[in-house]
Amino acid sequence: MNSRLARMLVRLYPRWWRQRYGEEFTALLEEQPLRLRSVLDVLRGALAQRLAAADYGDTAMADSTGTLLRFSRVPSAVLPIALSLAAVSVLVVSLALTHWTVVRGHDEDTAVHLYQLCMVGQAPVSLYFVFKWLPRAPRRALGVLALQLGAAFVAVAPVYFLGL
Amino acid sequence: MRSTRHVVEDRASDDLGRYSDPPLLVLASLAGGPKHGHAMIEDIVALSGTRLGPGTLYGAISRLERLGLIEPLPTSLRRQPYRLTALGAKRLRAQLATLRQFTSAGTRRLKAL
Numbered sequence: 001m002n003s004r005l006a007r008m009l010v011r012l013y014p015r016w017w018r019q020r021y022g023e024e025f026t027a028l029l030e031e032q033p034l035r036l037r038s039v040l041d042v043l044r045g046a047l048a049q050r051l052a053a054a055d056y057g058d059t060a061m062a063d064s065t066g067t068l069l070r071f072s073r074v075p076s077a078v079l080p081i082a083l084s085l086a087a088v089s090v091l092v093v094s095l096a097l098t099h100w101t102v103v104r105g106h107d108e109d110t111a112v113h114l115y116q117l118c119m120v121g122q123a124p125v126s127l128y129f130v131f132k133w134l135p136r137a138p139r140r141a142l143g144v145l146a147l148q149l150g151a152a153f154v155a156v157a158p159v160y161f162l163g164l
Numbered sequence: 165m166r167s168t169r170h171v172v173e174d175r176a177s178d179d180l181g182r183y184s185d186p187p188l189l190v191l192a193s194l195a196g197g198p199k200h201g202h203a204m205i206e207d208i209v210a211l212s213g214t215r216l217g218p219g220t221l222y223g224a225i226s227r228l229e230r231l232g233l234i235e236p237l238p239t240s241l242r243r244q245p246y247r248l249t250a251l252g253a254k255r256l257r258a259q260l261a262t263l264r265q266f267t268s269a270g271t272r273r274l275k276a277l
Contacts, residue, residue: 026242049223
């Protein structure tokens with residue numbers, strides 16, 4: 001796996017985790033062959049570490065993602081973030097398959113459809129979350145909403161900046 | 165040519181999956197001496213036939229380190245070796261003893277079939 005992709009994947013982990021394991025984990029990823037299974041495994045690991053951040057009881061570990069833990073069993077809180085991560089992985093994999101060359105004008109590609117499905121599909125789920133949880137727990141729901149928006153931004157930014 | 169029986173047996177084996185308890189596999193690997201991540205992945209393949217993904221491996225490493233069952237050694241060339249602690253060895257022995265009981269009981273039951 002090339003070091004650029006490895007560093008991108010490591011950035012998905014919480015800050016406290018990156019500070020402790022980031023360097024060695026990047027080195028390990030660079031040694032691994034590029035496989036979809038490995039990329040998905042890292043995405044799953046990053047999500048698990050983010051969900052577990054506040055569970056360790058160490059305030060240094062519980063960065064801004066700690067608010068998510070309270071909602072980690074609420075599907076409408078977690079699903080939009082998972083869909084954004086899935087959209088990012090679709091982007092990464094499709095770029096990797098074209099050897100990091102930006103190919104424009106392929107609007108009917110499976111990858112494009114998958115990406116659009118992930119991004120559009122999370123909108124009604126987020127809206128449902130807002131209507132259900134914002135009135136009940138405004139502060140924590142706003143924290144989760146910020147994470148959902150942040151994840152969506154991470155998924156949209158490469159498309160915008162690379163002009164995909 | 166492979167017989168149908170082998171294919172069926174292989175499929176049954178695939179359905180059940182290989183033994184995979186990442187923290188236990190990491191402890192068992194480090195029982196053979198200190199290792200860094202890549203060496204652990206390869207050692208675990210040789211030990212159990214299971215290839216841990218990098219995210220799964222480091223999920224297990226961070227958990228085991230937090231529990232004090234493994235500890236890092238000085239880094240060499242960005243690679244971070246880990247070793248088993250005394251507590252880790254004790255926990256591994258206990259886990260393996262449980263597995264031995266399980267294996268013996270399962271084997272006895274199979275013999276009785």
